[in-house]
Amino acid sequence: MKLVGLNITKSYGANKILEDVSLQINAGGIFGLLGRNGCGKSTLLKILFGSLKADTGSFYLNQETYEPYHNFRQQKVAYLAQDGMYPRQLKVKDLIPMACPEGAVQDRIFYTPGIHELTKKWVSSLSEGQRTYLGVVLSCYMPHSVLLLDEPFSMTDPKTIEQIKILLEETAKHKAVLITDHYYHDVMELCSEIKVLQQGKLYETSTEEDLKRLGYIR
């Protein structure tokens, strides 16, 4: 499973958000995307998902041309937005069958550590961290072959972060996974390939020194 984006550009007026960005997300490892607030990480994810149109760029999924807008119907690429995207006026036990109708998949979700305690709660009553965790779990069990996760560690406690890492490592064995988050220690520990988005361009990185050099950390 492989998602490739080539020469992606996106501008809002004179403000160039993405300049000739190319990336490849492979199954078997996790692609980490770092970058400062407002640098265009979410824009890039939305373009790959299909909810935002790039000015230019070509996309391939398993060597076949991939048109992000048509992704929705085909359910190839899933996107977890950083703002809660799940209906809040539902109980978790009702949301799970809504997102994953297959009984066997629902069972696996209900037996995922930490989910059973949430099932009787309303989505609106969950903490930000619990909502994030629920979102990651649901995304991992959806039928899509590529996952784009925007801040999957956001507001979660250390134990939950560990649980998310285990889940993502397991998922990445058979799906291509891209994550973006500001918990860079966790991203660096988890990801096999890490890039920093800065001033519209992607830079390869593997150490904290690289992050300092690129101005992401001090």
Place this chain on the structure above:
Amino acid sequence: MKYWRALLHYYLSQLIPGLALFFLSWAFIDLIWAMGIYILLAHVVGYLAFRSFYAEQLNFYNNLGFTTGRLLLNVFYINLLLLLVLAALISLILWVLF
């Protein structure tokens, strides 16, 4: 329909603006026109309202395979079906009474 629960939830979430349009049309014009306006516009008004209040939830429906067009079309069909049933019921009642 694999994701009928999600579609039902979307339908109920966007229902109120469409119903408001229906009752306003009924109040200011008449019932037949209100039904026509409801059929033609309720799904669009509902979608616009949903996008205004729950924009982030559209990602969830997109993940489940619902494009904007598919959401609109499904709601249109449901509205059409419900109004046909309602019209048939009203006709039956009128026929029985008169």
